Amino acid sequence: MSADRDFDVVVIGAGAAGLYALHRIRGLGLSVRVFEQGGGVGGTWYWNRYPGARCDVESWDYCYSFSEELEQEWDWSERYPTQAELERYFNHVADRFDLRRDIEFDTRVEQARFDESRNRWIVRTSTGATVSARYLVSAAGCLSEVHKPRITGADTFAGEQHHTARWPAAGVEVTNKRVGVIGTGSSGVQVIPQLAKRAEHVFVFQRTAQYAVPAHNRPLDDETRNELKRSFRQRQAFKRTTRMGMSNPPPAVSSALEVDEATRTDILEASWRRGGLAFPGTFDDISTNAESNRYVARFVRDKIRARIEAPEVADALLDIDHAFGARRPIVDIDYFEAYNRDHVTLVDVGAAPITEVTPRGLRTTEGRYDLDVLVYATGFDGMTGALLSMGIRGVGGLALRDKWADWPSTYMGLVASGFPNLFMITGPGSPAVFSNVMLSIEQHVEWIADCLAHMVKHGLNRIDANPEAEAQWTRRIHELAARSVVGKTNSWWTGANIEGKPRGVTMYLGGAHNYRAACDEIAADGYRGFVLSR
Numbered sequence: 001m002s003a004d005r006d007f008d009v010v011v012i013g014a015g016a017a018g019l020y021a022l023h024r025i026r027g028l029g030l031s032v033r034v035f036e037q038g039g040g041v042g043g044t045w046y047w048n049r050y051p052g053a054r055c056d057v058e059s060w061d062y063c064y065s066f067s068e069e070l071e072q073e074w075d076w077s078e079r080y081p082t083q084a085e086l087e088r089y090f091n092h093v094a095d096r097f098d099l100r101r102d103i104e105f106d107t108r109v110e111q112a113r114f115d116e117s118r119n120r121w122i123v124r125t126s127t128g129a130t131v132s133a134r135y136l137v138s139a140a141g142c143l144s145e146v147h148k149p150r151i152t153g154a155d156t157f158a159g160e161q162h163h164t165a166r167w168p169a170a171g172v173e174v175t176n177k178r179v180g181v182i183g184t185g186s187s188g189v190q191v192i193p194q195l196a197k198r199a200e201h202v203f204v205f206q207r208t209a210q211y212a213v214p215a216h217n218r219p220l221d222d223e224t225r226n227e228l229k230r231s232f233r234q235r236q237a238f239k240r241t242t243r244m245g246m247s248n249p250p251p252a253v254s255s256a257l258e259v260d261e262a263t264r265t266d267i268l269e270a271s272w273r274r275g276g277l278a279f280p281g282t283f284d285d286i287s288t289n290a291e292s293n294r295y296v297a298r299f300v301r302d303k304i305r306a307r308i309e310a311p312e313v314a315d316a317l318l319d320i321d322h323a324f325g326a327r328r329p330i331v332d333i334d335y336f337e338a339y340n341r342d343h344v345t346l347v348d349v350g351a352a353p354i355t356e357v358t359p360r361g362l363r364t365t366e367g368r369y370d371l372d373v374l375v376y377a378t379g380f381d382g383m384t385g386a387l388l389s390m391g392i393r394g395v396g397g398l399a400l401r402d403k404w405a406d407w408p409s410t411y412m413g414l415v416a417s418g419f420p421n422l423f424m425i426t427g428p429g430s431p432a433v434f435s436n437v438m439l440s441i442e443q444h445v446e447w448i449a450d451c452l453a454h455m456v457k458h459g460l461n462r463i464d465a466n467p468e469a470e471a472q473w474t475r476r477i478h479e480l481a482a483r484s485v486v487g488k489t490n491s492w493w494t495g496a497n498i499e500g501k502p503r504g505v506t507m508y509l510g511g512a513h514n515y516r517a518a519c520d521e522i523a524a525d526g527y528r529g530f531v532l533s534r
């Protein structure tokens, strides 16, 4: 198939990863084209417009660090930025670095096929165009492929229904309406208290009870903002030395078992008062030591119970079947307090599952709920969903879907053997969502750009992963996961929310700092484990 246009690099997606990839790779003097299926930039922060949507990594950590001018000119208004503020930020970045001229919006990459004779990717888009590129960079996102469970009768519902990640830009009117929310993960926990402010009644359909840590959000004043700007570089350097890529202070003591009960409680209380994602890092061994985890889990349960007035509601919200941190930690604002309002009802669909959606609402094995609006806060086909939803074919026409049928093996989460010249940003096998994703994105983009510069400089046209290096890296991913509580329960972290998906933690759990060092070492060692050729 001949291509309409040829580029050095095609980037899929114009979220945080795609924007930076475009800026960085264009800076090498290469021609770049970005295809984005949405109508604007920002990815996650373009799509997730539901009330209450905000980042749960702090604004001063969840931002780019590649431009000193950008970091000094942008003012964050709150500790945790809202969707709207983040969308403004990414639009500002797109304008400031003149990125839009190389982005095609409302254009989905539908197929990509590697042409071995020319070492080029042939990319077909939803507009019917075919372009070719030496390199294909997926910035398609690890949480962008929407997951909506199949429920009998879903299409028959007579009211409005919306997925949180496809919330209409014009908003949804819930005033005086009966609203049902399916799902109590991060999105559900954010949207429920907001809907409860206006709806006549909110029914929350909870399948899995979850821990949550209070956000303690606050506005940032000028003094704080100036201080954050002054210390930006220093914090940035520190973040790179940490497991999660955030500038939270390191734990005072490494194990919860190292100190007596009173000291342990004091430490947990101080950490709880600070709130947010620093809390899971109160002790180093929460995710690897079952006893340490039990102390912390008990502390969190007690704190949550104290926020809920009705004991039977507290029992249902705290009927948690997993260790603290086994699922993605949730950071909440007024979530549990929402259940103290008469018009918010928790429906335990773990005990009495949903059987069908009807024109009037929803049925479970035990009841019927009449609804005007149905909200799916049911998350994503994480890590691999977006990549596999495109028809990507590598050497010999092998489909990525077939290569990954049993496990999404990659080398360093960057390249999958048999798919030369395809780079993945925050792909499976990298820390990805098990880190501050902004930092991981920057690290990947910079590594990929350096690699491309190396290829150009040495007249190389093809890079693939050595299958043995890939197998070794995959073993490492499994070993690290086996030692951790992370994923020791069903969740999107283990692919359990998607029927037929291989089960297990696909993220690298060894820490973003160690991962960065490993990537740098490999590059310094002549791209060890990769096969580079003309």
Ligand SMILES: Cc1cc2nc3c(=O)[nH]c(=O)nc-3n(C[C@H](O)[C@H](O)[C@H](O)COP(=O)(O)OP(=O)(O)OC[C@H]3O[C@@H](n4cnc5c(N)ncnc54)[C@H](O)[C@@H]3O)c2cc1C
Residues within 6 Å of the ligand: 012, 013, 014, 015, 016, 017, 018, 035, 036, 037, 038, 042, 043, 044, 045, 046, 048, 053, 054, 055, 056, 057, 062, 107, 108, 109, 110, 139, 140, 141, 142, 143, 144, 187, 386, 390, 425, 426, 435, 436, 437, 438, 441
């Ligand atoms: C509600 C929510 C809250 C989050 N909060 C945090 C947080 O607090 N901290 C954190 O670190 N991370 C968080 N994340 C993870 C978040 O996804 C990342 O932080 C980051 O935004 C990912 O950026 P990205 O560019 O890699 O992917 P995305 O932002 O997902 O962008 C990918 C883009 O690719 C486009 N795309 C996908 N497939 C195609 C295709 N075939 N053709 C064309 N375009 C395509 C999509 O439309 C999308 O715009 C959150 C995610 C969600 C959903």
